[in-house]
Amino acid sequence: MGLLGLLVGLGLLVLFAFRGWSVLLLAPFAALIAALFGGEPLLANLTQIFMVNAAGFLAQFFPIFLLGAVFGKLMDDSGAVTSVAAFMAERLGEHRVILAVVLAGAAVTYGGVSLFVAFFVIVPMARSLFRAAAIPRRLIPAAIVLGTSTFTMSALPGTPSIQNAIPMPFFGTTPFAAPGLGIIASLVMLGTGLWWLQRAEAAARRAGEGYGDDVEGATERAAADELVRERATTAREFDPAELQHGHRSSAPSPVVSAIVPLIVVVVVNLAMSFVVLPRLDVSYLAEQRFGETSLAAVAGVWSVAVALTAAIVTTIVLNWSQLPALRQTMDAGANASVLPAFSVASLVGFGAVVAALPAFTTVRDWVLAIEGGPLVSLAVATNILAALTGSASGGLTIALDALGQTYMELAARTGIDAALMHRVAVIGSGTLDILPHNGAVVSLLAICGLTHRDSYLDIVMVGIVTSLLALMAVIALGSAVGSF
Structure with a gap:
């Protein structure tokens, strides 16, 4: 019954999320259904497992959600994203x-601009360019996905995406984990x-297919669509409703004023990861008031947070x-971080309840028994869960x-570098998450009409x-020569 409850809970979560129900309601409900089938105490699972783990996720990663959204809104309202795209x-x-x-999408997202900010700015530019070049507008979403939601999200070393930040406390890694493999994956x-x-463009030209007809007002309707909003906020770190504020x-x-903040994100992230933090005396982190933690557990988040803060200050100055309306812009950015952060935290709480069920040992044993070793089983696990939730993070x-x-224990026993585990996990989360119910896909299509x-x-x-090919390349190279 426990395994059945796990499947029923997950099925309800996927079904109703696809229908547009809020994950804030769905995740605890689905978690309690799973616990009920497993004969577990409901209130204890709700308050001591679901809420504690959801709060733990927010404690670790809310600074990145907050700073990333504020930076994205500043770049949007200042016209910096438009300027980079036009350049x-x-x-x-x-x-x-x-x-x-x-490349326009890649430049702004690798520089720390939130995905949905990039969508709403780059889509109008892409329409104009594709129309002038007589390229079918149906190819616009794919071009934007390639630039914003593949290598700059999961592979390029130092990317400030939340997906690249999540493995850092688990593996004690930095945003630049396995940089050589990340670059190879990005090129793939x-x-x-x-x-x-x-x-696809050449085939369309041979067939005489032109740009086609635009759907008037599609972008404006998408920005105000509550269904799009609910799906979007489980997929990435910005609430599109705040773009109107x-x-x-x-x-x-x-x-120059547009590009410099993007460079600042990368440079400060690099400096914090390899120069500043390793030289600091942080022995105080072992004290109880600081959670008895270590630099390895917090350095990655600290690096990204400082980099985004430096970029925010640079954007304002330049x-x-x-x-x-600086205060209104920053308020809108801060507000834009809340719903996505809580939505993902709710998914984390659901996962924690499921993982605590006795029946989960069957799932864990099945995953770990997948042939190919720990890297393959880790890739499969992240792929499946990202696909089911429609959310890489x-x-x-x-x-x-x-x-x-x-x-981590398997890596220690088998000699696998934690940085390689990090890169495989992140790329794995960014493959099958792009299924039809993914919030970013639904939102982008709506914006494009x-x-x-x-x-x-x-x-x-x-x-x-392309992401699966890159993932296979990283696993093959990492298994053969290790992390680099």
Whole structure:
């Protein structure tokens, strides 16, 4: 009965989340259903397992949600994201439109701008470029997914994405874990994704297919759509409803003022990870008032938090004249972080209840028995959970909460570098999460005024297939030569 309860709880969570129900309600309900079938005490599971683990996730990662959302909103309202996107388009020209859209998305998301901020800025630019080049608009979502939701989310060393931050406390790693393998994975994703999009463009031209007709007002309707909002906030770290608040500059930011904050994120992150924090005396972390922790457990989050803070200050200083309503902009950014953080925390609480059920040992033993070793079983676990929840961050945290300590013990016994575990886990979470019910996919299609029938095949090819190829390459290389 316990295993049946686990499956029923997970099934209810997936079914009703797909129908647009709030995860804040669904996750505790599904967790209690699983506990009820398992004959476990309901109130104890709710308050002592679900809430404690959800609160633990917020305690660890809310600073990144908060700072990332504030930075994204500042970059949006100052016109910096628009400026970066226009710069890419101008430099690459009308004959490399797809590459311009991909690199514009990659530049802003690798620099720390929230995904949904990038969506709402880059989609209008992409429409203009694709229309001028007579490229079918059905390829716009795939080009944006390739630039924003693949290698800059899970593979490129130092990316400030929440997915790259989640494994750090579990494995004692930094945002730059396994940098060589991350770069190789990024090249695999980018190269194969661009190949597919260029192939699709050439096929469309041979068939005489042009841009097509835009759906008027699609972007505005998507921003106000509550169903889109509920799905979006479980997928990434920004509540799209807050894009309507604050005050957006009427003119783009100067390109240098737009690019510098993105560089600051990467440089400060790198300096904190390898220069500043390793030289600090942090013996006080062993004290009870600081949770009796270690630098390895907090350094990654500290590095990203300081990098985003430095970028926020830089954005304000360089774009002061572009931010006439600074308080409203920062308030909107702060508010935009709350619902996504609590939504993912609720998924974490659900996963903790499931992992505490006696029947979960059957699932754990099955996962660990997968042929291919710990790296393969870790990849399978994160893939499955991200697919079921439609959330890379939620699926990744559930997997590591339940199995992270086990994988660390396996790594110690088998000589696998924790940095390799980190990179495999993050790339694994960013593959099958891009299923039809994924909030980012649903939101992007709504913003573009397109349907799954129009564009989902291309999204699968650039989002799922390329990531699976990169994941296989990382596992193969990591198993053969170790982490680098």
